[in-house]
Amino acid sequence: MPAPEPSAPRPSARQQPSAHDPGARPARGRYDAVIVGGGHNGLVAAAYLARAGQSVLVLERLDTTGGAAVSTRPFAGVDACLSRYSYLVSLLPDKIVRDLGLDFAVRKRTVSSYTPAVRDGRPTGLLVGGDRTRESFAALTGGEREYAAWQRFYAMTRRVAERVFPTLTEPLPARDALRARIDDPEAWRTLFEEPIGVAVERNFTDDLVRGVVLTDALIGTFADAHDPSLLQNRCFLYHVIGGGTGDWDVPVGGMGALTDALAGAARAAGAEIRVRHEATRIETDGTDAEVTVRTPDGEHTVAARRVLVNASPQALAALLGRTPPPPAEGAQLKVNMLLTRLPRLRDRSVDPRQAFAGTFHIAEGYGQLADAYREAAAGRLPAAPPSEIYCHSLTDPSILGPGLAARGYQTLTLFGLHAPARLFAADNDAARAALLKATLAELDAHLEEPVTDCLALDENGEPCIEAKTPLDLERDLGLPGGHIFHRDLSFPYADEGVGRWGVETADANVLLCGAGAVRGGGVSGVPGHNAAMAALS
Numbered sequence: 001m002p003a004p005e006p007s008a009p010r011p012s013a014r015q016q017p018s019a020h021d022p023g024a025r026p027a028r029g030r031y032d033a034v035i036v037g038g039g040h041n042g043l044v045a046a047a048y049l050a051r052a053g054q055s056v057l058v059l060e061r062l063d064t065t066g067g068a069a070v071s072t073r074p075f076a077g078v079d080a081c082l083s084r085y086s087y088l089v090s091l092l093p094d095k096i097v098r099d100l101g102l103d104f105a106v107r108k109r110t111v112s113s114y115t116p117a118v119r120d121g122r123p124t125g126l127l128v129g130g131d132r133t134r135e136s137f138a139a140l141t142g143g144e145r146e147y148a149a150w151q152r153f154y155a156m157t158r159r160v161a162e163r164v165f166p167t168l169t170e171p172l173p174a175r176d177a178l179r180a181r182i183d184d185p186e187a188w189r190t191l192f193e194e195p196i197g198v199a200v201e202r203n204f205t206d207d208l209v210r211g212v213v214l215t216d217a218l219i220g221t222f223a224d225a226h227d228p229s230l231l232q233n234r235c236f237l238y239h240v241i242g243g244g245t246g247d248w249d250v251p252v253g254g255m256g257a258l259t260d261a262l263a264g265a266a267r268a269a270g271a272e273i274r275v276r277h278e279a280t281r282i283e284t285d286g287t288d289a290e291v292t293v294r295t296p297d298g299e300h301t302v303a304a305r306r307v308l309v310n311a312s313p314q315a316l317a318a319l320l321g322r323t324p325p326p327p328a329e330g331a332q333l334k335v336n337m338l339l340t341r342l343p344r345l346r347d348r349s350v351d352p353r354q355a356f357a358g359t360f361h362i363a364e365g366y367g368q369l370a371d372a373y374r375e376a377a378a379g380r381l382p383a384a385p386p387s388e389i390y391c392h393s394l395t396d397p398s399i400l401g402p403g404l405a406a407r408g409y410q411t412l413t414l415f416g417l418h419a420p421a422r423l424f425a426a427d428n429d430a431a432r433a434a435l436l437k438a439t440l441a442e443l444d445a446h447l448e449e450p451v452t453d454c455l456a457l458d459e460n461g462e463p464c465i466e467a468k469t470p471l472d473l474e475r476d477l478g479l480p481g482g483h484i485f486h487r488d489l490s491f492p493y494a495d496e497g498v499g500r501w502g503v504e505t506a507d508a509n510v511l512l513c514g515a516g517a518v519r520g521g522g523v524s525g526v527p528g529h530n531a532a533m534a535a536l537s
Contacts, residue, residue: 030302036291039067039310041531042058043065044096044529044532045310046266046271060273063276066260072084072256079403083251087413089255091238091524104261107395111355112128117208128212128358140206150209157240159182164241167181175491196225200225215417217235220235221489225370253396254396284509309510310527312480316516333432334468335412335439339412339456360389375418385442387414388417414439419470436467440452484521492519512527517530
């Protein structure tokens, strides 16, 4: 495992030099809007409000903007700038990119997914995407039935996506209005009324195919396929409607390229952004508000007509001195790796550059997902942890320094499912190590060589791999319970007490513009847009 060359001091927008300015003056005065939290949603709101002529102040606790949507160099002395937390883009509307004039682009992946399997003692797999999909289904399942069912099912989700996605940046539709807009009783029943497991089992017979379909219902969500709460349905819906197509795209330059563009747009419009400024309290009478801010220079108070909170509902309650909502619980393991080469596969029919270009599913058969859920719900680490991997650098090598790219280095991002925070409560370090070992073992079962043999080394001779549990995300980013959506997702229609835009709170001049808003979750900018629209209206 050779060590790559040290990182070069090449200029990069991802480094956000202005956001690290140690001489940033303390924020004081009165603003039209104070935004608590400089994550991507807060920056979207700031840009919209500032472009509308309002005075805007963004307060960020950390020393850089971006929140979970950042690019960093996690490995000492290595010139690889990874999307450390969030990593793919689906839900960001083109409308926001156009409205704010963002210098930001995404690229399509050449492969949607690859799922390795063993059938009759023979390594095989299911490759979805490109011109080999039908052939791959036939080789795996021995006929045309599953492929035809796949085509029908995803034609249905595509129709729903085309109708639902445009509503995300409109006032919340009523439930009946959204159902009428979809205008497909079977699709409505499948996605909004009965557990998604019913449709999966009704439409598909192959266990592996069923598992591939179900995974979109479980990303960052701890639920069973037949959970009566339909939490899994809400997660599935947001994973198949993005852009009106359901495509998951690669952010060119890494996720930090998006938040850097947003910060630049906000500043260009006149917004002030202050890092290392932590809001500690909000006082409001519904018309005027005061925000107490802790800075390196001491504590200050900022006055505002309204406050937009780009933080979790739990953080909002704490800032207002109110009773917090029920606790949230994240359920994922996030692993970043840098490899000197992609590992060889046991399935010789697929090139590793194809297999890892899309989402590489591991231990995600339908039965395996059910077993892992039951084990985790009982308080045990899953024996065969399900996860999925993708290789950003195959689609966008710009995140690698020129020397690394020329030598064939690649990044791998792994997202583990069914890893609720409760499993790490007793000993986070030990549980993290055990789960990482078991997860890599499941991957290695489909490789001709252990993935650890392909890891690069940092400048200290350590393997370039890091893992984050829900408790790590709570500590690093303030995500409640490590929940990547801040709380359980909601269906994208109006429910009692949610307000016209889904961002309103009990205080008329305090809005929630983070992922915990209705239609929040994921890297979308939608809550930021909607909070800005609510403020301007």
